[in-house]
Amino acid sequence: MNIRRLQKLNKEFSQKADDVEAEAEAEAEAKKLKAEVSTADELNEAGDIDVNNYVVHFHEIDKYDGLVDLAALKEEFFPAESSTLANDVKGSKGEESKAEPW
Numbered sequence: 001m002n003i004r005r006l007q008k009l010n011k012e013f014s015q016k017a018d019d020v021e022a023e024a025e026a027e028a029e030a031k032k033l034k035a036e037v038s039t040a041d042e043l044n045e046a047g048d049i050d051v052n053n054y055v056v057h058f059h060e061i062d063k064y065d066g067l068v069d070l071a072a073l074k075e076e077f078f079p080a081e082s083s084t085l086a087n088d089v090k091g092s093k094g095e096e097s098k099a100e101p102w
Helices: 003-056 058-068 071-077
Strands: none
Touching: 003 058
8 A cells, every 4th residue: 555545544534533523522412402402391381381370270369368468477476565574573472573584
């Protein structure tokens, strides 16, 4: 074999190797894009389901307005008047309590 023929074969082999590498990169990129599209479709579908559920149950929103307002519960569990400290409590005979502070 002569040198020119070897150089030509080497050049062809190098081009084919580059083409195979580029094709593998393209396939990897295509798989990545398909995965992204699949994820985007799933998110869109989930969003559509949420929107549809909201629309279907929109007329029921008034039923749940009381659940959102927690002010009534706050007044029930936290009285508006201040609490009396244990040191300020007088006993049943009118004498000061001997309770220790926290």
